[in-house]
Amino acid sequence: MSARFETGGAETPEEDAPKKRSSRSSWNTIKPSPKRGRPYATSLTIAFALTAVMTAVVLAVVLAVVWERQFTAYTRQNMQAIADSTSATISESYQRTGVIDDAVAAEAAAAASSLSPDIVVQITDVNNRVLYDDTWAGSRASSGRPKAPSVVPTTQGALVTSSIVDANGKTVGTVRLWALGSDALLTKSDASFRANSYGAIVTAAAIAAIIACVIGYFVSRGMARPIQRITSTAKQIRNGDLTARTGVTGPDEIGQLGETFDDMASTIERDIKLEHRLTGDVAHELRTPLMAMQATVEAMQDGVLPADDEHFEVVASEVRRLSRLIDAMLKLSRLENGSTEFNCERTDVAYLVKGLVSSQHQLFHEKGLHLRYVDETPHGELYADVDPDLLREAIVNLMSNAMRYTNPDGWVKVSLRQDRSDILISVQDTGIGIAKEDIPQTFARFWRSDVSRERASGGLGVGLAITKEIVDRHNGTILVESEVGKGTTFTLRIPQRRSRKPQDK
Numbered sequence: 183m184s185a186r187f188e189t190g191g192a193e194t195p196e197e198d199a200p201k202k203r204s205s206r207s208s209w210n211t212i213k214p215s216p217k218r219g220r221p222y223a224t225s226l227t228i229a230f231a232l233t234a235v236m237t238a239v240v241l242a243v244v245l246a247v248v249w250e251r252q253f254t255a256y257t258r259q260n261m262q263a264i265a266d267s268t269s270a271t272i273s274e275s276y277q278r279t280g281v282i283d284d285a286v287a288a289e290a291a292a293a294a295s296s297l298s299p300d301i302v303v304q305i306t307d308v309n310n311r312v313l314y315d316d317t318w319a320g321s322r323a324s325s326g327r328p329k330a331p332s333v334v335p336t337t338q339g340a341l342v343t344s345s346i347v348d349a350n351g352k353t354v355g356t357v358r359l360w361a362l363g364s365d366a367l368l369t370k371s372d373a374s375f376r377a378n379s380y381g382a383i384v385t386a387a388a389i390a391a392i393i394a395c396v397i398g399y400f401v402s403r404g405m406a407r408p409i410q411r412i413t414s415t416a417k418q419i420r421n422g423d424l425t426a427r428t429g430v431t432g433p434d435e436i437g438q439l440g441e442t443f444d445d446m447a448s449t450i451e452r453d454i455k456l457e458h459r460l461t462g463d464v465a466h467e468l469r470t471p472l473m474a475m476q477a478t479v480e481a482m483q484d485g486v487l488p489a490d491d492e493h494f495e496v497v498a499s500e501v502r503r504l505s506r507l508i509d510a511m512l513k514l515s516r517l518e519n520g521s522t523e524f525n526c527e528r529t530d531v532a533y534l535v536k537g538l539v540s541s542q543h544q545l546f547h548e549k550g551l552h553l554r555y556v557d558e559t560p561h562g563e564l565y566a567d568v569d570p571d572l573l574r575e576a577i578v579n580l581m582s583n584a585m586r587y588t589n590p591d592g593w594v595k596v597s598l599r600q601d602r603s604d605i606l607i608s609v610q611d612t613g614i615g616i617a618k619e620d621i622p623q624t625f626a627r628f629w630r631s632d633v634s635r636e637r638a639s640g641g642l643g644v645g646l647a648i649t650k651e652i653v654d655r656h657n658g659t660i661l662v663e664s665e666v667g668k669g670t671t672f673t674l675r676i677p678q679r680r681s682r683k684p685q686d687k
Contacts, residue, residue: 221406222402222405222406222409222410223399223402223403223405223406224402225402226398226401226402226405226406227395227398227399227402228398229398230394230395230397230398230401230402231391231394231395231398233394234387234390234391234393234394234395235387235391237387237390238383238384238386238387238390238391239387241383241387242380242383242384242387245379245380245383250376253372253376254339254368257368257372258339258342261301261342261359261360261361262342262344262359264294264297264301264359265294265342265343265344265357265358265359266344267294268290268291268293268294268303268344268357268359269344269345269346269347269355269356269357271286271289271290271293272286272287272290272305272346272355272357273346273347273348276346276347276348276354276355277348277349282305282307282313282346282354282355284313284314287305287313287314288314288316291303291305291314291316292316294316294359295316298361298370298371300361300362300370300371301359301360301361301362302315302316302317302359302360302361302362303315303316303357303358303359304316304334304357304358304359305346305355305356305357305358306355306356306358307354307355308353308354308355310356313355334358334360335360340360340361341358341359341360342358342359342360343356343357343358343359344356344357344359345357405436408428408430408436408437408440409436411428411429411430411440412428412430412439412440412443415427415428415443415447416443419447419450424447424450424451424454425451426447427444427447427448428440428443428444429444430443430444468504468507471500471501471503471504471507472500472504474496474497474500475497475500475501478493478496478497478500479497481493507644510644510645510648511644513648522572522655524569524572524655525569525570525571526567526568526569526680527567527568527569527570528565528566528567529565529566529567529568529570529573530563530564530565531564531565531566531568531573531598531605531607532557532559532562532563532564532598533563534570534573534574535555535577535596535598535607536555536557538574538577538578538581538596539553539554539555539581539596540555542578542581545585546585546594549585549590550590550591551585551588551590551591551592551593551594552591552592552593552594553581553593553594553595553596554593554594554595554596555595555596555597555598556595556596556597556598557597557598558597558598558599558600559598559599559600560600564598564600564605564678565678566605566676566677566678566679567677567678567679567680568656568676568680569652569655569656572652572655572656573652573656573676575648575649575652576648576649576652576653576674577596577607577609577674579645579646579648579649580609580646580649580672580674581594581596581609582645583609583645583646583672584609584610584611584613584670584672585611587611587613587614587670588611588612588613588614588669589612589613589614592611592612592613593611593612594609594610594611594612595608595609595610595611596608596609596610597610600678601675603677603678603679604658604675604676604677604678605675605676605677605678606673606674606675607673607674607676608671608672608673608674609671609672610669610670610671610672611669611670611671612668612669613669613670614666614667615664615665615666615667615668615669615670616662616664616666616670617666621662621664624646624662625646625647625649625650625660626647649672653674653676656676656677656680657676657677657680658674658675658676658677659674659675660672660673660674660675661673661675
C-alpha cells in the first residue's frame, strides 16, 4: 500500500528572521489544591437567574408605564360611557317634559349604580345645584332629601361628566360619575384585577427565575463538564502522564477545543518520545566510532595489534566518521536557528540539477545503479530565487538516500518541472520503500524504521532532516510518496519568487 506525506510550508518574515530569546525563564508545577474561585457552572446558573429576573423587571416597568396607562384609559372610557348613557336618558325625558324629572333621574342613576356598588352618580342642574345623589337612596328622610350631597372629587382624572341637553342642544344639567375611594375611576373590582395582575407578574417572574436556575444549572453543568475534563487532562499531562486524553468531541467550539487539545497532546507525546529516542540514537551514533577507536588503540597499546598504517587507518576512518556526524549535527543546528547565511540568487535550476546528475552518474554506476535525469521544463531553463549551494546539498542528500536504499540494478530518476509559480524537483527510486506508519517520522534526526539499515549503509541519519530545513528556508514543502518493496519518491516544491529580506543578503 502506497502512502504520502508532505511537510514544510511558507514561513512568515518573523519566522525567517533569527529569533530573539530572553535569558530569563521559569517553570512551576501545578499546585495540588489551587485556589478556587466561583465555579463556572455556578456563574452560568446565576447568569440565567439574573436574566430571568431582569426580564421580569423590564416587563413590570413596561406594564407600569404602558399597561397601567392603557388600563386607566379603559376604565375611564367605561365610566364615560355610563355617564353618556345616563345623560342621554335624562335628556330625552327633558326634551319631552321640559324639566329634569326626579323619577327619571333616579331611575337612570340607579341603572348606572347597579353596574357597580362603587359607582357614585350625581345629577346637577345648570346652576350646579344637586338634583340627585344616589347616596341619598339609603339615607332619605320622610321630610325630603338630606341637605349634604356627596363630596365631588377634585383630583384631575377622578371624575367624568356628561351634559344633559334640551332639543336645541343647550346644556340644562350635568351627570357626574366617580368611584368611591379611588382617584383613578377604578372600582374595587378594577383595583382587584389590577392588583391580581401585578401579583401574577411577580409570581411568573419568580417561577421564571426558578426555571432559569434549573435550566442554567443543567446547561452550565453540561458546558462546564468538558472544560473541567480538559483542565484535568492538562494537569495530568503537566504532571507527566502523556497518555491522558480528554475524549471531548463535537461540532461546537468546545468540541473542537477538545479535539485540538487531544491532537496537541498526541503531538507532544510523539515529540517527547522522539526526543528520548533521539538522545539514545545520538549516544549510540557517537558511541560506535568511539568504541571502535578505543578498542583499536587499547589493542595496539597492549601489543595485541601492531601499530601499523592499517590499524591507524581504522582509527582515522572512525575519527572521520565522527567528524562528519558532528559537522552534520552542527549544520542542522545552524539551519534550525537561522544562523546559516542564506544567499538568494536568481539561478537556473535546470542547469543546477542537470549538473548534479552528471557529477553523480559515475558514483551510481559504481554501485550498480542506473541514474537518469528527466527535464520537463519547456525550454530547458527554469529560473528561481534560491540559494544554489543549499539547494544543491538538499538534492544530493535525496540522491544519496536513494542510492543507499536501492538494490543493485535499480533505477534512480531525478526530474524537474514547473507547476504554476513553483518548481518541482523529484528524486524517485526503486528501493525498499518506507512503511506507511513510518513516513511522518522520515525527517526526524537519527530516525530509522530499521535500526540496522542506515548504519549498514553508512548513513549518518540527519541528511533528510537537513534537507527539510533547507526547503523550509526556501519557503517550500517536501512531499513523500512511498510503497514498501517498490520505492520512494521525494518531491521538493520551491517557489520561483522569493521576497528579499535583510537576512537573505
